[in-house]
Amino acid sequence: MDLALILIQTLNAVQYGLLLFLVASGLTLIFGVMGVINLAHGSFYMMGAYLAFTLTALTGNLLLAIVIGVVLSAVLGALLEWALFSHLYRRNHLQQVLLTYGLILIFEELRSVLVGNEVYSVKVPDWLNFSVPLGSVMTYPAYRLFMSGVCLVLALGLYLLIERTLVGARIRAGSSNRGMVQLLGINIDWLYRLVFALGVALAAFAGMLNAPASSVSPGMGTQVLIVSFVVVIVGGIGSVWGALLASLLVAFADTFGKVFVPDYAGIAIYVVMAAILLWRPEGLFKS
Amino acid sequence: MSRLLSLRAVSRAAAALALASVAVAAQAQPAPVRIGLMLPSSGTFADLGKGVTNGFKLYVNEQGGKLGGRAVEYLAVDDESDPSKANENANKLVKRDKVDLLVGTIHSGVAQTMAKVARETNTLLIVPNAGAGEITGSMCAPNVFRSSFSNWQPGYASGLLAARKHKTAVTISWKYAAGDESVRGFREGFEKGGGKVLKDLNLPFPGVEFQPLLTELATIKPEAAYVFVAGAGQVMFVKDYAAAGLKTSIPLYGAFITEGTLAAQGDAASGLQTALHYADGLKNPKNEAFIASYTKAFGAAPDVFAVQGYDAAQLFDAGMRAVKGDTKKKAEMIKAMENAKLDSPRGPLSFSKSHNPVQDYYVRVARGTQNVMTDVIVKGLVDPSPDCKL
Numbered sequence: 001m002d003l004a005l006i007l008i009q010t011l012n013a014v015q016y017g018l019l020l021f022l023v024a025s026g027l028t029l030i031f032g033v034m035g036v037i038n039l040a041h042g043s044f045y046m047m048g049a050y051l052a053f054t055l056t057a058l059t060g061n062l063l064l065a066i067v068i069g070v071v072l073s074a075v076l077g078a079l080l081e082w083a084l085f086s087h088l089y090r091r092n093h094l095q096q097v098l099l100t101y102g103l104i105l106i107f108e109e110l111r112s113v114l115v116g117n118e119v120y121s122v123k124v125p126d127w128l129n130f131s132v133p134l135g136s137v138m139t140y141p142a143y144r145l146f147m148s149g150v151c152l153v154l155a156l157g158l159y160l161l162i163e164r165t166l167v168g169a170r171i172r173a174g175s176s177n178r179g180m181v182q183l184l185g186i187n188i189d190w191l192y193r194l195v196f197a198l199g200v201a202l203a204a205f206a207g208m209l210n211a212p213a214s215s216v217s218p219g220m221g222t223q224v225l226i227v228s229f230v231v232v233i234v235g236g237i238g239s240v241w242g243a244l245l246a247s248l249l250v251a252f253a254d255t256f257g258k259v260f261v262p263d264y265a266g267i268a269i270y271v272v273m274a275a276i277l278l279w280r281p282e283g284l285f286k287s
Numbered sequence: 288m289s290r291l292l293s294l295r296a297v298s299r300a301a302a303a304l305a306l307a308s309v310a311v312a313a314q315a316q317p318a319p320v321r322i323g324l325m326l327p328s329s330g331t332f333a334d335l336g337k338g339v340t341n342g343f344k345l346y347v348n349e350q351g352g353k354l355g356g357r358a359v360e361y362l363a364v365d366d367e368s369d370p371s372k373a374n375e376n377a378n379k380l381v382k383r384d385k386v387d388l389l390v391g392t393i394h395s396g397v398a399q400t401m402a403k404v405a406r407e408t409n410t411l412l413i414v415p416n417a418g419a420g421e422i423t424g425s426m427c428a429p430n431v432f433r434s435s436f437s438n439w440q441p442g443y444a445s446g447l448l449a450a451r452k453h454k455t456a457v458t459i460s461w462k463y464a465a466g467d468e469s470v471r472g473f474r475e476g477f478e479k480g481g482g483k484v485l486k487d488l489n490l491p492f493p494g495v496e497f498q499p500l501l502t503e504l505a506t507i508k509p510e511a512a513y514v515f516v517a518g519a520g521q522v523m524f525v526k527d528y529a530a531a532g533l534k535t536s537i538p539l540y541g542a543f544i545t546e547g548t549l550a551a552q553g554d555a556a557s558g559l560q561t562a563l564h565y566a567d568g569l570k571n572p573k574n575e576a577f578i579a580s581y582t583k584a585f586g587a588a589p590d591v592f593a594v595q596g597y598d599a600a601q602l603f604d605a606g607m608r609a610v611k612g613d614t615k616k617k618a619e620m621i622k623a624m625e626n627a628k629l630d631s632p633r634g635p636l637s638f639s640k641s642h643n644p645v646q647d648y649y650v651r652v653a654r655g656t657q658n659v660m661t662d663v664i665v666k667g668l669v670d671p672s673p674d675c676k677l
Contacts, residue, residue: 005506012498117330119519121526121551131530138505139532144498215495215519218331223494258490258499266462266491 008134009255015144017251018151022206023224024231024243025158026199032238033175033195036088037096040103042225044200048073048207049216050111053120062125066208070201077200081193089178089192108218117218122211147209155244158202162240171195175238227254230273236283245284249276317612319358322603323380325391325401326415328365331518332393334547335592339415341585342596343390346604349580354600355607362386366397373400381408387614388413388603393592395419395465402426411606411617413599416592420468420672423643427675429621432642434599436564437670438468439475441542444562444648445513446476448664449540453510455485456540459500459524460515461492469515469542477513485509495523501531513540522551529555547590549656559653564644565591565633566651566660574632594632601629602638641672 027041048069055065084103088096123129124143131139162168174181174188182188207220214220231250235242250269257268276284324343326336340363347359362384364376373396380386381404389405389412392398398417405412406428414422414431418438422431449456456477460466466489474484485507488500493516504512512533516524521544528539534555541561549556567588568578577597581589589597602624609623610616629636637645648665651658 002506005502008502009499012502016496117333119331119522121519121522131532133532138502138536139530141527141530143530215523217493217495217519255499258496259503262489 004134004138005259008138008140009259011134011140011144011148013252013255014248015148015151016255017248018148018155019206019210020224020227020231020251021155021244021247022151022209023203024228024235024247025155025240026202027228028232028235028238028240028243029162029171029195030199031232033171034085034089034192036085037093037100038085038199039097039100039225040107041199041203041228042221042223043104043107044073044077044203044221045207045224046111046218046221047076047107048204049211049214049220050115050120050207051204052208052211053122053216054115056122062122062212066205069208070205073204074197074201077197078193080200081196085196086189086192104221107221111218119215119217121215124212141213143213147213150209151206154202154205159240159244167191167194227269230269234273234276234283236280236285239283239285242283242285317357319360320354320388320607320612320614321360321362321384321386323384323386323389323391324361324363325366325376325380325389325397326363327368327393328363330368332368335393335416338590338592339390339393339596339599341581342589342593342598343415343600345581345584345593346597346600348584350604354604355610355612357607357612366392366394368392368394368397370394370396370400373397374404377401377404381405381410387411390415390596390599392417395422398422399426402428402431405431409617411603411620413602415595415599418465418468420464420670421674423639423641423670423675424672425674427641427672427677429677430617432602432624432638433644434602435595435644436646437643437672438465439472439670440644440646440668441563441648442469442472442513442515443476444472444664444668445540445542446473446478446482447480447648448476448560448562448650449473449511449513449538450477450480450482453538454482455509456482456511456513457486457488457504457507457509458484458513458515459488459490459497459504461494461517461520462489463492465517466492466515470513473513473515473540493518493520495520497524497527498531501527501533504537505531505533509537511538511540514544515541517543518548521545521548525552525559526555545651545653545658547592549653549658552653556653557655561651561653561658562648562664563591563651563658564646564648565594566649567657569632569634569649569660571632571634573630577632589632591633598629598631598633598636601631602627605629635667637667639669639672640677641670641675642677643670643672645669 023045030036030038051069052065055068056062059065128143128146130142132142134140170186231246235246253268253272257265326339327333328336366376389410391401393416395417398414402422412431414433416435418436420437423433458470460470542563545556545559545561605627606620606624610619634647639645645667647663648668649660650662650664652661
């Protein structure tokens with residue numbers, strides 16, 4: 001076994017895990033705090049990737065595109081919460097699944113109408129378009145290191161926001177008892193809208209950041225959605241800390257699975273999920 | 288009363304006369320031959336479908352719009368590359384539109400269903416792209432032809448090419464039928480040339496997380512690598528390969544890895560060697576004429592898919608000529624198509640017992656946005672199709 005191989009695969013796994021966390025944290029917040037099963041969350045990720053492609057083509061600058069894209073996504077998230085999701089809190093899960101599944105179809109059709117069914121790739125910015133030598137064997141693309149760094153900063157920021165600030169405390173309180181938080185004089189409607197917008201923006205950001213490292217293609221949202229639900233369930237519904245740990249766990253299982261048991265890599269993450277749920281039926285951390 | 292009777296007699300006579308004249312007219316002017324084009328005009332493969340359609344129509348236009356003395360009528364259906372709609376679409380063309388020839392398609396899953404419908408209804412089918420081995424293998428039929436390739440062929444040719452310079456290789460492919468068939472072809476070609484495949488790496492279709500596989504490839508340190516992915520995967524893979532610093536240390540080979548996406552791949556693809564049955568700007572009189580007339584008609588240079596569409600029409604014409612347009616003489620038509628020796632833009636083209644193309648495979652090098660031919664790797668390559676009982 002080659003040490004360089006383990007090192008690079010570890011970098012790959014960390015990068016994938018942190019990216020997954022950005023998507024899954026929004027999902028777990030919306031699920032945990034508002035109790036809404038949002039199947040359309042993967043569509044926000046896809047939307048981000050297509051935004052990155054379109055805005056980069058328009059502005060010629062990926063970073064600028066990401067900034068504009070994040071703002072647009074957050075606004076869209078707040079609008080969607082106001083128009084659709086705010087009516088779902090008191091509905092049962094079946095109705096939530098139906099509505100959010102309908103949203104997936106709408107997003108896919110919109111994408112098809114607006115940008116077509118083509119597969120696009122986004123260029124890595126010139127100043128990041130180089131590789132770092134790692135060991136004697138190969139080089140590692142600088143953009144992937146950049147991605148890991150950005151995701152790490154965001155993950156830490158999000159963790160501190162939820163676990164260490166007043167807003168975070170209110171969000172967590174809202175997830176356990178909505179009525180009580182409202183009685184304490186906190187505008188729970190706006191708190192929810194904020195959380196939802198944050199979740200949408202995070203998923204879209206993940207899609208935008210990953211666009212140059214991956215491809216922008218129809219159906220990419222569904223793949224991410226499934227893995228994100230695995231993360232949310234393994235981590236414990238509503239727990240940000242759990243989502244972070246579970247993202248990394250799932251990413252390591254997937255990345256190393258692809259190398260050591262390639263024929264079974266597709267099921268590696270589900271085996272991990274099953275094992276953990278047998279051990280802790282409510283996930284790693286209960287919210 | 289008698290007046291009425293005579294009136295009726297007159298009208299009857301007139302009707303009979305009218306019918307007779309129609310029949311005479313019909314004999315003088317035979318009904319057009321009906322061709323069902325079942326190809327994608329939307330989705331990821333839309334451009335490929337357009338190339339096939341353009342190529343087909345170009346040939347027919349070059350014959351003055353007639354095949355075997357009959358005018359040509361097209362009935363087109365967008366197959367959306369969707370296997371779940373394939374049966375309905377193919378049946379619509381065969382049963383409702385009563386086409387004399389079915390042409391399609393790009394997607395292997397859809398083409399396999401088309402082959403099934405063609406077998407059941409004994410309709411003539413020419414597959415102008417899909418490379419699934421079964422079509423001219425276990426599912427082969429007298430009335431089913433292919434004007435493109437089987438996945439095994441370009442894989443095998445690439446294997447021979449890689450074996451010229453290297454002793455060991457690793458393959459990377461999507462885990463699906465086309466990937467498996469292509470890799471099997473590569474392995475056979477590479478081993479025939481004295482090489483050894485150390486390992487087959489793969490990932491689920493249509494994933495593009497190549498990084499972990501590239502890392503493993505680098506640690507196995509083979510002398511060469513072979514890849515089979517398509518569409519979005521091509522661009523991603525070639526770029527990742529260059530970014531991982533592998534391009535110079537482990538030469539990359541592929542068949543379709545550069546087809547149609549060279550502009551998007553940019554510098555990462557420059558110098559990449561591939562083996563395929565066509566190369567951009569191939570030097571032969573037929574291809575030069577083909578490029579000129581294609582460019583004049585459609586305002587862009589043709590690609591391998593246009594060639595495959597053009598040859599589908601040529602192949603059908605060989606049958607039509609043999610029976611002078613009488614499509615009822617199916618057995619005679621098929622015989623003529625089996626024996627056809629076509630002058631294709633890709634070079635000489637004939638057909639194996641299983642109705643798969645017998646063709647030359649070229650070594651191409653990616654230069655700018657062109658796959659430039661540098662050499663011939665194997666002449667008249669036949670897919671052995673051991674499962675075909677024809």
